[in-house]
Amino acid sequence: MSPTPLTADFLWQDGSWHAGGAGLSVSGARFAPASGLAGGERVGRFVLPGMPNLHSHAFQRAMAGLAERRGPGEDSFWTWRETMYAFAEAIDPDDLKAIATQLYIEMVKAGYTQVCEFHYLHHGPRGVHYAEPAAMSLALIEAAREAGIGLTLLPVLYMTGGFDGRPLNERQQRFRHDVGQYVALLERLAPLQNDMLRLGIALHSLRAVPEDAMRALLASGVCRELPIHIHIAEQLGEVQDCLAVRGARPVEWLLDHAEVNSRWTLIHATHLTPHETDRLARSGAVAGLCPTTEANLGDGLFPLATFIDAGGTLGIGSDSHISVSPVEELRWLEYGQRLITRHRNVAARRPEESVGTALWQRALEGGALAAATDIARLADGARADLLVLDDRSPLLAARDEADVIDSFLFAGNTPLVRDVMVGGQWRVRDFSHAAEQSAAEAYRVVVERLAAA
Incomplete structure:
Protein backbone atom coordinates (compact mmCIF):
# COMPACT_ATOMS: atom_id res chain seq x y z
CA MET A 1 0.00 0.00 0.00
CA SER A 2 1.45 3.35 -1.06
CA PRO A 3 1.73 5.93 1.73
CA THR A 4 -0.74 8.80 1.58
CA PRO A 5 0.89 12.15 2.46
CA LEU A 6 -1.02 14.57 4.68
CA THR A 7 -0.26 18.26 5.14
CA ALA A 8 -1.22 20.70 7.87
CA ASP A 9 -0.03 24.11 8.95
CA PHE A 10 0.86 22.89 12.44
CA LEU A 11 1.33 19.42 13.91
CA TRP A 12 1.45 18.72 17.66
CA GLN A 13 4.63 16.68 18.09
CA ASP A 14 6.69 16.03 21.23
CA GLY A 15 4.74 18.51 23.29
CA SER A 16 4.79 21.52 20.99
CA TRP A 17 3.58 22.80 17.63
CA HIS A 18 5.70 22.21 14.54
CA ALA A 19 5.13 23.71 11.13
CA GLY A 20 3.49 20.83 9.29
CA GLY A 21 4.34 20.96 5.61
CA ALA A 22 4.31 17.37 4.36
CA GLY A 23 5.24 16.09 7.79
CA LEU A 24 2.95 13.04 7.88
CA SER A 25 1.94 10.16 5.71
CA VAL A 26 -0.35 7.23 6.40
CA SER A 27 0.35 3.67 5.34
CA GLY A 28 -2.39 1.28 6.37
CA ALA A 29 -3.13 1.87 10.04
CA ARG A 30 0.14 3.65 10.85
CA PHE A 31 2.12 6.76 10.18
CA ALA A 32 5.01 6.37 7.74
CA PRO A 33 7.90 8.62 6.66
CA ALA A 34 6.72 11.51 4.47
CA SER A 35 10.04 12.67 3.08
CA GLY A 36 10.21 12.50 -0.71
CA LEU A 37 6.42 12.27 -1.14
CA ALA A 38 4.85 14.92 -3.32
CA GLY A 39 1.44 16.52 -2.96
CA GLY A 40 -0.95 15.16 -0.38
CA GLU A 41 -4.21 16.12 1.29
CA ARG A 42 -4.26 19.29 3.36
CA VAL A 43 -6.23 18.23 6.40
CA GLY A 44 -6.34 21.50 8.33
CA ARG A 45 -4.45 24.17 10.20
CA PHE A 46 -4.04 22.54 13.63
CA VAL A 47 -3.65 18.74 13.94
CA LEU A 48 -3.34 16.95 17.29
CA PRO A 49 -2.86 13.31 18.33
CA GLY A 50 -6.02 11.51 19.43
CA MET A 51 -6.66 11.50 23.18
CA PRO A 52 -6.77 8.21 25.15
CA ASN A 53 -9.71 7.80 27.56
CA LEU A 54 -8.21 5.74 30.35
CA ALA A 372 -0.74 0.26 26.27
CA THR A 373 -0.83 2.05 22.90
CA ASP A 374 1.41 4.45 20.99
CA ILE A 375 -1.32 6.84 19.86
CA ALA A 376 0.02 9.90 21.68
CA ARG A 377 2.49 10.64 18.88
CA LEU A 378 2.19 12.00 15.35
CA ALA A 379 5.32 10.12 14.38
CA ASP A 380 6.62 7.39 12.08
CA GLY A 381 5.42 3.97 13.15
CA ALA A 382 2.72 5.14 15.56
CA ARG A 383 -0.88 4.21 14.94
CA ALA A 384 -2.37 6.83 12.63
CA ASP A 385 -4.75 8.64 14.99
CA LEU A 386 -5.26 12.38 14.71
CA LEU A 387 -7.69 15.21 15.39
CA VAL A 388 -8.23 18.22 13.15
CA LEU A 389 -9.47 21.36 14.89
CA ASP A 390 -12.07 23.53 13.20
CA ASP A 391 -10.06 26.58 12.13
CA ARG A 392 -13.28 28.08 10.73
CA SER A 393 -14.75 28.43 14.21
CA PRO A 394 -15.06 31.95 15.67
CA LEU A 395 -13.60 30.53 18.89
CA LEU A 396 -10.25 30.09 17.12
CA ALA A 397 -10.29 33.43 15.32
CA ALA A 398 -6.97 35.26 15.65
CA ARG A 399 -5.47 32.29 17.53
CA ASP A 400 -2.01 31.11 16.59
CA GLU A 401 -0.01 28.13 17.75
CA ALA A 402 0.90 29.85 21.02
CA ASP A 403 -2.63 29.89 22.37
CA VAL A 404 -4.80 27.57 20.26
CA ILE A 405 -4.89 24.72 22.80
CA ASP A 406 -5.76 27.13 25.61
CA SER A 407 -8.65 28.39 23.48
CA PHE A 408 -9.64 24.82 22.55
CA LEU A 409 -9.95 23.91 26.25
CA PHE A 410 -11.11 27.15 27.86
CA ALA A 411 -13.08 29.19 25.30
CA GLY A 412 -16.52 27.60 25.53
CA ASN A 413 -18.57 24.51 24.72
CA THR A 414 -18.82 24.68 20.92
CA PRO A 415 -17.26 21.46 19.53
CA LEU A 416 -13.94 22.20 17.87
CA VAL A 417 -12.89 18.68 16.80
CA ARG A 418 -13.91 18.71 13.14
CA ASP A 419 -12.29 15.55 11.74
CA VAL A 420 -10.97 12.42 13.42
CA MET A 421 -8.75 9.67 12.02
CA VAL A 422 -8.34 6.38 13.90
CA GLY A 423 -6.03 3.66 12.68
CA GLY A 424 -5.53 5.38 9.33
CA GLN A 425 -9.26 5.70 8.60
CA TRP A 426 -11.35 8.84 8.76
CA ARG A 427 -14.04 8.14 11.34
CA VAL A 428 -15.38 11.70 11.64
CA ARG A 429 -15.51 14.18 8.77
CA ASP A 430 -16.94 17.67 9.24
CA PHE A 431 -18.29 16.70 12.69
CA SER A 432 -20.21 13.68 11.34
CA HIS A 433 -19.69 9.95 12.03
CA ALA A 434 -21.05 7.57 9.38
CA ALA A 435 -22.72 5.27 11.94
CA GLU A 436 -24.15 7.87 14.31
CA GLN A 437 -27.77 7.79 13.13
CA SER A 438 -28.17 4.01 13.19
CA ALA A 439 -26.33 3.76 16.53
CA ALA A 440 -28.51 6.46 18.09
CA GLU A 441 -31.69 4.67 17.04
CA ALA A 442 -30.54 1.33 18.45
CA TYR A 443 -29.47 3.07 21.66
CA ARG A 444 -32.82 4.82 21.98
CA VAL A 445 -34.74 1.54 21.71
CA VAL A 446 -32.62 -0.09 24.40
CA VAL A 447 -32.75 2.80 26.86
CA GLU A 448 -36.51 3.23 26.49
CA ARG A 449 -36.99 -0.46 27.29
CA LEU A 450 -34.61 -0.33 30.27
CA ALA A 451 -36.33 2.79 31.63
CA ALA A 452 -39.70 1.06 31.43
CA ALA A 453 -38.48 -2.09 33.18
Whole structure:
Protein backbone atom coordinates (compact mmCIF):
# COMPACT_ATOMS: atom_id res chain seq x y z
CA MET A 1 0.00 0.00 0.00
CA SER A 2 1.45 3.35 -1.06
CA PRO A 3 1.73 5.93 1.73
CA THR A 4 -0.74 8.80 1.58
CA PRO A 5 0.89 12.15 2.46
CA LEU A 6 -1.02 14.57 4.68
CA THR A 7 -0.26 18.26 5.14
CA ALA A 8 -1.22 20.70 7.87
CA ASP A 9 -0.03 24.11 8.95
CA PHE A 10 0.86 22.89 12.44
CA LEU A 11 1.33 19.42 13.91
CA TRP A 12 1.45 18.72 17.66
CA GLN A 13 4.63 16.68 18.09
CA ASP A 14 6.69 16.03 21.23
CA GLY A 15 4.74 18.51 23.29
CA SER A 16 4.79 21.52 20.99
CA TRP A 17 3.58 22.80 17.63
CA HIS A 18 5.70 22.21 14.54
CA ALA A 19 5.13 23.71 11.13
CA GLY A 20 3.49 20.83 9.29
CA GLY A 21 4.34 20.96 5.61
CA ALA A 22 4.31 17.37 4.36
CA GLY A 23 5.24 16.09 7.79
CA LEU A 24 2.95 13.04 7.88
CA SER A 25 1.94 10.16 5.71
CA VAL A 26 -0.35 7.23 6.40
CA SER A 27 0.35 3.67 5.34
CA GLY A 28 -2.39 1.28 6.37
CA ALA A 29 -3.13 1.87 10.04
CA ARG A 30 0.14 3.65 10.85
CA PHE A 31 2.12 6.76 10.18
CA ALA A 32 5.01 6.37 7.74
CA PRO A 33 7.90 8.62 6.66
CA ALA A 34 6.72 11.51 4.47
CA SER A 35 10.04 12.67 3.08
CA GLY A 36 10.21 12.50 -0.71
CA LEU A 37 6.42 12.27 -1.14
CA ALA A 38 4.85 14.92 -3.32
CA GLY A 39 1.44 16.52 -2.96
CA GLY A 40 -0.95 15.16 -0.38
CA GLU A 41 -4.21 16.12 1.29
CA ARG A 42 -4.26 19.29 3.36
CA VAL A 43 -6.23 18.23 6.40
CA GLY A 44 -6.34 21.50 8.33
CA ARG A 45 -4.45 24.17 10.20
CA PHE A 46 -4.04 22.54 13.63
CA VAL A 47 -3.65 18.74 13.94
CA LEU A 48 -3.34 16.95 17.29
CA PRO A 49 -2.86 13.31 18.33
CA GLY A 50 -6.02 11.51 19.43
CA MET A 51 -6.66 11.50 23.18
CA PRO A 52 -6.77 8.21 25.15
CA ASN A 53 -9.71 7.80 27.56
CA LEU A 54 -8.21 5.74 30.35
CA HIS A 55 -11.36 4.88 32.32
CA SER A 56 -14.82 3.91 31.10
CA HIS A 57 -17.82 1.98 32.40
CA ALA A 58 -19.75 1.97 29.12
CA PHE A 59 -23.14 0.79 30.42
CA GLN A 60 -23.37 3.75 32.79
CA ARG A 61 -23.79 6.15 29.85
CA ALA A 62 -27.41 5.01 29.62
CA MET A 63 -28.17 6.20 33.18
CA ALA A 64 -26.49 9.62 32.93
CA GLY A 65 -28.84 12.17 34.51
CA LEU A 66 -30.99 9.58 36.28
CA ALA A 67 -29.32 9.79 39.70
CA GLU A 68 -29.76 13.50 40.38
CA ARG A 69 -32.85 13.35 42.60
CA ARG A 70 -32.23 13.64 46.34
CA GLY A 71 -32.93 10.63 48.50
CA PRO A 72 -34.32 10.56 52.06
CA GLY A 73 -30.93 11.31 53.62
CA GLU A 74 -27.53 12.65 52.62
CA ASP A 75 -26.64 11.35 49.17
CA SER A 76 -23.15 10.06 48.38
CA PHE A 77 -21.23 7.72 46.12
CA TRP A 78 -22.72 4.81 48.06
CA THR A 79 -26.34 5.83 47.43
CA TRP A 80 -25.51 6.49 43.77
CA ARG A 81 -24.03 3.00 43.58
CA GLU A 82 -27.34 1.40 44.55
CA THR A 83 -29.09 3.34 41.77
CA MET A 84 -26.43 2.12 39.33
CA TYR A 85 -26.79 -1.49 40.42
CA ALA A 86 -30.54 -1.35 39.92
CA PHE A 87 -30.14 0.12 36.44
CA ALA A 88 -27.56 -2.50 35.43
CA GLU A 89 -29.77 -5.39 36.49
CA ALA A 90 -31.49 -5.96 33.12
CA ILE A 91 -28.66 -5.22 30.67
CA ASP A 92 -27.77 -8.14 28.38
CA PRO A 93 -25.03 -8.44 25.72
CA ASP A 94 -27.16 -6.93 22.94
CA ASP A 95 -28.10 -4.01 25.19
CA LEU A 96 -24.48 -3.45 26.17
CA LYS A 97 -23.40 -3.44 22.53
CA ALA A 98 -26.00 -0.81 21.63
CA ILE A 99 -25.12 1.40 24.61
CA ALA A 100 -21.37 1.08 24.06
CA THR A 101 -21.59 1.74 20.32
CA GLN A 102 -23.45 4.99 20.95
CA LEU A 103 -20.98 5.98 23.66
CA TYR A 104 -17.90 5.14 21.63
CA ILE A 105 -19.15 7.17 18.67
CA GLU A 106 -19.63 10.11 21.05
CA MET A 107 -16.08 9.58 22.25
CA VAL A 108 -14.60 9.58 18.76
CA LYS A 109 -16.50 12.73 17.83
CA ALA A 110 -15.16 14.40 20.99
CA GLY A 111 -11.54 13.50 20.21
CA TYR A 112 -10.96 10.26 22.12
CA THR A 113 -9.43 7.62 19.82
CA GLN A 114 -8.69 4.87 22.39
CA VAL A 115 -10.79 3.84 25.39
CA CYS A 116 -9.83 1.74 28.41
CA GLU A 117 -13.01 -0.17 29.25
CA PHE A 118 -13.01 -1.14 32.95
CA HIS A 119 -15.51 -3.94 32.43
CA TYR A 120 -17.17 -5.72 35.35
CA LEU A 121 -20.68 -6.51 34.07
CA HIS A 122 -19.71 -10.08 33.14
CA HIS A 123 -22.72 -12.32 33.78
CA GLY A 124 -26.51 -12.33 33.67
CA PRO A 125 -28.83 -11.28 36.52
CA ARG A 126 -28.06 -12.95 39.87
CA GLY A 127 -24.76 -14.14 38.41
CA VAL A 128 -26.13 -16.70 35.97
CA HIS A 129 -23.37 -17.34 33.44
CA TYR A 130 -23.94 -16.91 29.74
CA ALA A 131 -23.28 -19.91 27.51
CA GLU A 132 -20.38 -17.89 26.10
CA PRO A 133 -18.53 -16.71 29.24
CA ALA A 134 -17.03 -13.79 27.29
CA ALA A 135 -20.38 -12.64 25.85
CA MET A 136 -20.35 -9.21 27.47
CA SER A 137 -16.68 -8.63 26.61
CA LEU A 138 -17.33 -9.61 23.01
CA ALA A 139 -20.22 -7.13 22.88
CA LEU A 140 -17.82 -4.35 23.84
CA ILE A 141 -15.28 -5.45 21.25
CA GLU A 142 -17.94 -5.36 18.54
CA ALA A 143 -19.16 -1.94 19.69
CA ALA A 144 -15.63 -0.53 19.46
CA ARG A 145 -15.23 -2.01 15.99
CA GLU A 146 -18.46 -0.40 14.76
CA ALA A 147 -17.57 2.95 16.28
CA GLY A 148 -14.01 2.81 14.97
CA ILE A 149 -12.31 3.46 18.28
CA GLY A 150 -9.29 1.65 19.70
CA LEU A 151 -10.17 -0.46 22.74
CA THR A 152 -8.08 -1.49 25.73
CA LEU A 153 -10.37 -4.07 27.30
CA LEU A 154 -9.87 -4.44 31.05
CA PRO A 155 -11.98 -7.31 32.40
CA VAL A 156 -12.42 -6.77 36.14
CA LEU A 157 -11.72 -9.21 38.94
CA TYR A 158 -14.40 -8.65 41.60
CA MET A 159 -14.63 -11.16 44.45
CA THR A 160 -15.72 -9.65 47.77
CA GLY A 161 -18.00 -6.91 49.04
CA GLY A 162 -15.60 -5.24 51.45
CA PHE A 163 -12.20 -5.29 53.13
CA ASP A 164 -13.64 -7.74 55.69
CA GLY A 165 -14.19 -10.33 52.95
CA ARG A 166 -17.98 -10.27 53.06
CA PRO A 167 -19.65 -12.07 50.13
CA LEU A 168 -21.05 -10.08 47.25
CA ASN A 169 -24.70 -9.15 47.51
CA GLU A 170 -27.29 -10.35 45.01
CA ARG A 171 -26.86 -7.42 42.63
CA GLN A 172 -23.09 -7.81 42.65
CA GLN A 173 -23.19 -11.47 41.57
CA ARG A 174 -23.07 -10.33 37.94
CA PHE A 175 -19.53 -9.12 38.55
CA ARG A 176 -18.06 -12.19 40.27
CA HIS A 177 -15.18 -14.41 39.16
CA ASP A 178 -12.75 -16.47 41.12
CA VAL A 179 -9.13 -16.25 40.02
CA GLY A 180 -9.33 -19.36 37.85
CA GLN A 181 -12.45 -18.18 36.02
CA TYR A 182 -10.91 -14.77 35.52
CA VAL A 183 -7.69 -16.15 34.06
CA ALA A 184 -9.78 -18.34 31.74
CA LEU A 185 -11.59 -15.22 30.51
CA LEU A 186 -8.29 -13.49 29.79
CA GLU A 187 -7.06 -16.56 27.92
CA ARG A 188 -10.26 -16.57 25.85
CA LEU A 189 -9.77 -12.90 24.89
CA ALA A 190 -6.00 -12.73 24.43
CA PRO A 191 -5.90 -14.20 20.88
CA LEU A 192 -8.31 -11.49 19.67
CA GLN A 193 -5.79 -8.70 20.17
CA ASN A 194 -4.77 -6.62 17.18
CA ASP A 195 -3.74 -3.06 16.35
CA MET A 196 -7.10 -1.73 17.56
CA LEU A 197 -7.62 -4.08 20.51
CA ARG A 198 -5.41 -4.41 23.57
CA LEU A 199 -6.06 -6.50 26.67
CA GLY A 200 -5.29 -5.60 30.25
CA ILE A 201 -6.34 -6.61 33.76
CA ALA A 202 -8.36 -4.69 36.30
CA LEU A 203 -8.59 -5.29 40.02
CA HIS A 204 -11.86 -3.64 40.93
CA SER A 205 -10.50 -2.30 44.21
CA LEU A 206 -8.63 -3.48 47.28
CA ARG A 207 -11.98 -4.04 49.00
CA ALA A 208 -13.11 -6.36 46.18
CA VAL A 209 -9.91 -8.41 45.70
CA PRO A 210 -8.36 -10.18 48.70
CA GLU A 211 -4.59 -10.00 49.05
CA ASP A 212 -4.01 -13.70 48.29
CA ALA A 213 -6.11 -13.46 45.13
CA MET A 214 -4.21 -10.37 43.98
CA ARG A 215 -0.89 -12.13 44.47
CA ALA A 216 -2.06 -15.29 42.67
CA LEU A 217 -3.36 -13.31 39.71
CA LEU A 218 -0.29 -11.12 39.31
CA ALA A 219 1.91 -14.22 39.41
CA SER A 220 -0.01 -15.98 36.63
CA GLY A 221 1.66 -16.15 33.23
CA VAL A 222 -1.16 -14.51 31.28
CA CYS A 223 -0.92 -11.36 33.39
CA ARG A 224 2.81 -10.72 33.49
CA GLU A 225 3.03 -8.24 30.61
CA LEU A 226 -0.44 -6.70 30.70
CA PRO A 227 -1.34 -3.23 32.00
CA ILE A 228 -2.98 -3.25 35.43
CA HIS A 229 -5.76 -0.87 36.50
CA ILE A 230 -7.41 -0.49 39.91
CA HIS A 231 -9.94 1.82 41.60
CA ILE A 232 -8.32 3.18 44.73
CA ALA A 233 -8.81 5.81 47.46
CA GLU A 234 -11.84 7.30 45.72
CA GLN A 235 -13.91 7.75 48.86
CA LEU A 236 -13.03 8.61 52.46
CA GLY A 237 -15.10 5.62 53.61
CA GLU A 238 -12.82 3.34 51.62
CA VAL A 239 -9.75 4.88 53.24
CA GLN A 240 -11.22 4.45 56.73
CA ASP A 241 -12.21 0.82 56.09
CA CYS A 242 -8.76 -0.02 54.73
CA LEU A 243 -7.12 1.52 57.79
CA ALA A 244 -9.43 -0.43 60.08
CA VAL A 245 -8.86 -3.83 58.44
CA ARG A 246 -5.39 -3.64 56.84
CA GLY A 247 -3.79 -1.05 59.09
CA ALA A 248 -2.81 1.25 56.23
CA ARG A 249 -4.35 3.66 53.75
CA PRO A 250 -5.22 2.10 50.36
CA VAL A 251 -2.45 3.66 48.25
CA GLU A 252 0.07 3.20 51.04
CA TRP A 253 -0.93 -0.47 51.37
CA LEU A 254 -0.72 -1.13 47.63
CA LEU A 255 2.69 0.49 47.29
CA ASP A 256 3.93 -1.62 50.20
CA HIS A 257 2.48 -4.93 48.93
CA ALA A 258 2.78 -4.85 45.13
CA GLU A 259 5.44 -3.94 42.59
CA VAL A 260 3.67 -0.79 41.45
CA ASN A 261 5.34 0.65 38.36
CA SER A 262 4.49 2.07 34.95
CA ARG A 263 2.27 -0.94 34.16
CA TRP A 264 -0.17 0.29 36.80
CA THR A 265 -2.95 2.86 36.57
CA LEU A 266 -4.50 3.95 39.86
CA ILE A 267 -7.99 5.25 39.12
CA HIS A 268 -9.08 8.29 41.15
CA ALA A 269 -6.47 8.08 43.96
CA THR A 270 -8.34 11.09 45.31
CA HIS A 271 -7.49 10.90 48.98
CA LEU A 272 -3.71 10.91 49.38
CA THR A 273 -1.33 12.10 52.06
CA PRO A 274 1.68 14.12 50.87
CA HIS A 275 3.86 11.05 51.42
CA GLU A 276 1.55 8.85 49.34
CA THR A 277 1.45 11.50 46.62
CA ASP A 278 5.23 11.57 46.41
CA ARG A 279 5.54 7.77 46.44
CA LEU A 280 2.88 7.36 43.77
CA ALA A 281 4.60 9.92 41.54
CA ARG A 282 7.98 8.23 41.94
CA SER A 283 6.55 4.77 41.22
CA GLY A 284 5.90 5.64 37.57
CA ALA A 285 2.26 4.55 37.81
CA VAL A 286 -0.41 6.61 36.08
CA ALA A 287 -2.96 8.52 38.14
CA GLY A 288 -6.25 7.99 36.29
CA LEU A 289 -8.29 11.14 36.92
CA CYS A 290 -11.97 11.47 36.00
CA PRO A 291 -12.87 15.01 37.11
CA THR A 292 -16.47 15.19 35.86
CA THR A 293 -17.44 11.88 37.49
CA GLU A 294 -15.46 12.67 40.64
CA ALA A 295 -17.37 15.95 40.89
CA ASN A 296 -20.71 14.30 40.14
CA LEU A 297 -20.17 11.70 42.86
CA GLY A 298 -18.77 14.15 45.41
CA ASP A 299 -15.47 12.27 45.65
CA GLY A 300 -13.05 15.13 46.28
CA LEU A 301 -10.06 16.68 44.52
CA PHE A 302 -6.77 15.07 43.57
CA PRO A 303 -3.58 16.88 44.76
CA LEU A 304 -2.62 17.90 41.22
CA ALA A 305 0.13 20.47 41.76
CA THR A 306 1.99 18.38 44.32
CA PHE A 307 1.79 15.32 42.10
CA ILE A 308 3.07 17.15 39.01
CA ASP A 309 5.89 18.75 40.98
CA ALA A 310 6.93 15.28 42.17
CA GLY A 311 7.19 14.10 38.55
CA GLY A 312 3.91 12.18 38.46
CA THR A 313 2.19 10.81 35.35
CA LEU A 314 -1.53 11.33 34.80
CA GLY A 315 -4.31 10.70 32.30
CA ILE A 316 -8.03 11.35 32.05
CA GLY A 317 -11.16 9.23 31.75
CA SER A 318 -14.88 9.85 31.45
CA ASP A 319 -15.78 7.01 33.87
CA SER A 320 -19.59 7.19 34.35
CA HIS A 321 -20.02 9.37 31.22
CA ILE A 322 -22.06 12.18 32.66
CA SER A 323 -19.81 14.03 30.23
CA VAL A 324 -18.01 12.61 27.19
CA SER A 325 -15.40 15.22 26.38
CA PRO A 326 -11.65 15.46 26.96
CA VAL A 327 -12.09 19.23 26.90
CA GLU A 328 -14.43 19.14 29.87
CA GLU A 329 -12.30 16.64 31.82
CA LEU A 330 -9.18 18.77 31.42
CA ARG A 331 -11.03 22.01 32.05
CA TRP A 332 -12.49 20.74 35.31
CA LEU A 333 -9.23 19.16 36.35
CA GLU A 334 -7.81 22.68 36.31
CA TYR A 335 -10.92 24.46 37.62
CA GLY A 336 -11.22 22.17 40.64
CA GLN A 337 -7.68 23.11 41.62
CA ARG A 338 -8.44 26.80 41.18
CA LEU A 339 -11.45 26.53 43.46
CA ILE A 340 -9.61 24.74 46.25
CA THR A 341 -6.38 26.77 46.05
CA ARG A 342 -7.93 30.11 45.03
CA HIS A 343 -5.18 30.53 42.44
CA ARG A 344 -5.20 30.43 38.63
CA ASN A 345 -3.17 28.40 36.11
CA VAL A 346 -2.39 25.65 38.59
CA ALA A 347 -1.41 22.91 36.10
CA ALA A 348 1.21 25.20 34.55
CA ARG A 349 4.15 24.71 36.87
CA ARG A 350 6.70 26.96 35.13
CA PRO A 351 6.61 30.68 34.31
CA GLU A 352 5.04 31.35 30.89
CA GLU A 353 3.86 27.73 30.58
CA SER A 354 0.44 27.28 28.97
CA VAL A 355 -2.14 25.47 31.12
CA GLY A 356 -3.83 23.99 28.05
CA THR A 357 -0.68 22.58 26.48
CA ALA A 358 0.58 21.25 29.82
CA LEU A 359 -2.70 19.44 30.48
CA TRP A 360 -3.11 18.11 26.95
CA GLN A 361 0.41 16.69 26.72
CA ARG A 362 0.32 15.13 30.18
CA ALA A 363 -3.03 13.46 29.43
CA LEU A 364 -1.76 12.20 26.06
CA GLU A 365 1.35 10.60 27.53
CA GLY A 366 -0.27 9.15 30.64
CA GLY A 367 -3.31 7.94 28.74
CA ALA A 368 -1.24 6.16 26.11
CA LEU A 369 0.81 4.47 28.84
CA ALA A 370 -2.35 3.33 30.66
CA ALA A 371 -3.90 2.07 27.42
CA ALA A 372 -0.74 0.26 26.27
CA THR A 373 -0.83 2.05 22.90
CA ASP A 374 1.41 4.45 20.99
CA ILE A 375 -1.32 6.84 19.86
CA ALA A 376 0.02 9.90 21.68
CA ARG A 377 2.49 10.64 18.88
CA LEU A 378 2.19 12.00 15.35
CA ALA A 379 5.32 10.12 14.38
CA ASP A 380 6.62 7.39 12.08
CA GLY A 381 5.42 3.97 13.15
CA ALA A 382 2.72 5.14 15.56
CA ARG A 383 -0.88 4.21 14.94
CA ALA A 384 -2.37 6.83 12.63
CA ASP A 385 -4.75 8.64 14.99
CA LEU A 386 -5.26 12.38 14.71
CA LEU A 387 -7.69 15.21 15.39
CA VAL A 388 -8.23 18.22 13.15
CA LEU A 389 -9.47 21.36 14.89
CA ASP A 390 -12.07 23.53 13.20
CA ASP A 391 -10.06 26.58 12.13
CA ARG A 392 -13.28 28.08 10.73
CA SER A 393 -14.75 28.43 14.21
CA PRO A 394 -15.06 31.95 15.67
CA LEU A 395 -13.60 30.53 18.89
CA LEU A 396 -10.25 30.09 17.12
CA ALA A 397 -10.29 33.43 15.32
CA ALA A 398 -6.97 35.26 15.65
CA ARG A 399 -5.47 32.29 17.53
CA ASP A 400 -2.01 31.11 16.59
CA GLU A 401 -0.01 28.13 17.75
CA ALA A 402 0.90 29.85 21.02
CA ASP A 403 -2.63 29.89 22.37
CA VAL A 404 -4.80 27.57 20.26
CA ILE A 405 -4.89 24.72 22.80
CA ASP A 406 -5.76 27.13 25.61
CA SER A 407 -8.65 28.39 23.48
CA PHE A 408 -9.64 24.82 22.55
CA LEU A 409 -9.95 23.91 26.25
CA PHE A 410 -11.11 27.15 27.86
CA ALA A 411 -13.08 29.19 25.30
CA GLY A 412 -16.52 27.60 25.53
CA ASN A 413 -18.57 24.51 24.72
CA THR A 414 -18.82 24.68 20.92
CA PRO A 415 -17.26 21.46 19.53
CA LEU A 416 -13.94 22.20 17.87
CA VAL A 417 -12.89 18.68 16.80
CA ARG A 418 -13.91 18.71 13.14
CA ASP A 419 -12.29 15.55 11.74
CA VAL A 420 -10.97 12.42 13.42
CA MET A 421 -8.75 9.67 12.02
CA VAL A 422 -8.34 6.38 13.90
CA GLY A 423 -6.03 3.66 12.68
CA GLY A 424 -5.53 5.38 9.33
CA GLN A 425 -9.26 5.70 8.60
CA TRP A 426 -11.35 8.84 8.76
CA ARG A 427 -14.04 8.14 11.34
CA VAL A 428 -15.38 11.70 11.64
CA ARG A 429 -15.51 14.18 8.77
CA ASP A 430 -16.94 17.67 9.24
CA PHE A 431 -18.29 16.70 12.69
CA SER A 432 -20.21 13.68 11.34
CA HIS A 433 -19.69 9.95 12.03
CA ALA A 434 -21.05 7.57 9.38
CA ALA A 435 -22.72 5.27 11.94
CA GLU A 436 -24.15 7.87 14.31
CA GLN A 437 -27.77 7.79 13.13
CA SER A 438 -28.17 4.01 13.19
CA ALA A 439 -26.33 3.76 16.53
CA ALA A 440 -28.51 6.46 18.09
CA GLU A 441 -31.69 4.67 17.04
CA ALA A 442 -30.54 1.33 18.45
CA TYR A 443 -29.47 3.07 21.66
CA ARG A 444 -32.82 4.82 21.98
CA VAL A 445 -34.74 1.54 21.71
CA VAL A 446 -32.62 -0.09 24.40
CA VAL A 447 -32.75 2.80 26.86
CA GLU A 448 -36.51 3.23 26.49
CA ARG A 449 -36.99 -0.46 27.29
CA LEU A 450 -34.61 -0.33 30.27
CA ALA A 451 -36.33 2.79 31.63
CA ALA A 452 -39.70 1.06 31.43
CA ALA A 453 -38.48 -2.09 33.18
